[in-house]
Amino acid sequence: MLPKERIIFIIGPTAVGKSEIAVSLAKKLSGEIISLDSMQIYKNMDIITSKPTHGQMKSVPHHIISVLALAKEYNVSQYRKTDLKKVMVILKKGRKTSLEKVKAILRKGKIPIFAGGTGLYMSVLIDGIFKEKAQNKIIRSKLYKISQKQGSNYLYKKLKKVDPQAAFKIHPNDIRRIIRALEVFKITGKPISALQRQRQGLKDKYEIKVFCLNMKRDKLYQRIDQRVERMFKQGLICEVKRLLKKRLSRTASCAIGIKELKGYFLGQYDLAEAKRLIQRNSRHYAKRQLTWFRKDKRIDWVNLSGNDKPIKIAKRLWKKLC
RNA sequence: GCCGAGGUAGCUCAGUGGUAGAGCGCGGCCCUGAAAAGGCCGGCGUGGGGGGUCCGAUUCCCUCCCUCGGCA
Numbered sequence: 001m002l003p004k005e006r007i008i009f010i011i012g013p014t015a016v017g018k019s020e021i022a023v024s025l026a027k028k029l030s031g032e033i034i035s036l037d038s039m040q041i042y043k044n045m046d047i048i049t050s051k052p053t054h055g056q057m058k059s060v061p062h063h064i065i066s067v068l069a070l071a072k073e074y075n076v077s078q079y080r081k082t083d084l085k086k087v088m089v090i091l092k093k094g095r096k097t098s099l100e101k102v103k104a105i106l107r108k109g110k111i112p113i114f115a116g117g118t119g120l121y122m123s124v125l126i127d128g129i130f131k132e133k134a135q136n137k138i139i140r141s142k143l144y145k146i147s148q149k150q151g152s153n154y155l156y157k158k159l160k161k162v163d164p165q166a167a168f169k170i171h172p173n174d175i176r177r178i179i180r181a182l183e184v185f186k187i188t189g190k191p192i193s194a195l196q197r198q199r200q201g202l203k204d205k206y207e208i209k210v211f212c213l214n215m216k217r218d219k220l221y222q223r224i225d226q227r228v229e230r231m232f233k234q235g236l237i238c239e240v241k242r243l244l245k246k247r248l249s250r251t252a253s254c255a256i257g258i259k260e261l262k263g264y265f266l267g268q269y270d271l272a273e274a275k276r277l278i279q280r281n282s283r284h285y286a287k288r289q290l291t292w293f294r295k296d297k298r299i300d301w302v303n304l305s306g307n308d309k310p311i312k313i314a315k316r317l318w319k320k321l322c
Numbered sequence: 323g324c325c326g327a328g329g330u331a332g333c334u335c336a337g338u339g340g341u342a343g344a345g346c347g348c349g350g351c352c353c354u355g356a357a358a359a360g361g362c363c364g365g366c367g368u369g370g371g372g373g374g375u376c377c378g379a380u381u382c383c384c385u386c387c388c389u390c391g392g393c394a
Contacts, residue, residue, distance in 0.1 A: 014358075039358055049358080077355040120357050127354085135355050169352085174361040177353075184355090196354055217349095249356090256358045280347085285358050291351060 012213030022115035024314030036116030119292035128199030163191035
């Protein structure tokens, strides 16, 4: 029996240097990169989401980047569907190219490499998500209106009756999750806490390897600040100005940089303040990402100094894979 | 050199004779269909140095050091 095919994840906080290292590793392993990112999926958000460069995209195939219109909504479940397909395609491609070299392909042939920083997306890929179709905008907006009128505690009490387990897990102020849980119950008639136990993900079929890149906090923050500076030099202001003229989906409009620059355009503060806010919010984001990753015990942590050559790191990862 | 103001958390500052708070910053955590989102928790401090009064000083007094403003 052949060993399970391998899938690699390269994750890490924002600005840690994932893209470069993923490209280097992909070259070394002859892999293809699949974005693990909720924002790079959108077209026309290039600078603001720090997409890989044209050179990088040319040297190694990248997937699920710049494929969705700004007005389109997007979420985890969509991501999972797309990605599973992509994974299969890539794996098949690898096998087709040289049937007689199956062994070699499995060892160093086309390998899918997920690269990005969206922890939830990774979790849902690896561990799965429940299958029931349970999304209804009307129900959701109704619940939202109720919460506005009666307060979140009213809905929280309702949830307690319907799904005490979920209520136990969710904080009374976390209105988004309260609404989601009630929405799922209304649609399916089943408590979300029960559904959430039914998961099936990549880990059941493939060998998963997760590398999380990290570096000292102050160094990371320095890199974040520098990157934001660079984004401004590359034309962030123009890009966001253009974005604000278009209709943005809720997800797209959440990219860090949009609301911060909007405040500047509206004259609420100056450009320096807008930059400060983008930098700070990116730091907070990085911190939350690390919290998320830390609890995943499957992760193989890779500490960087901040000045490492991507090729060297890729070599290090490659050795760990052997 | 003289006069005035001030030295309290990483920063900006409040307050009190019974060893301290606020905002921002920062740290920790949660997360299953908005996740670059959303929610929760935490003061993280030799109160400029030294001496005195007092049962007790960050608070009152003296002195030294430092910073800022004004006059020379």
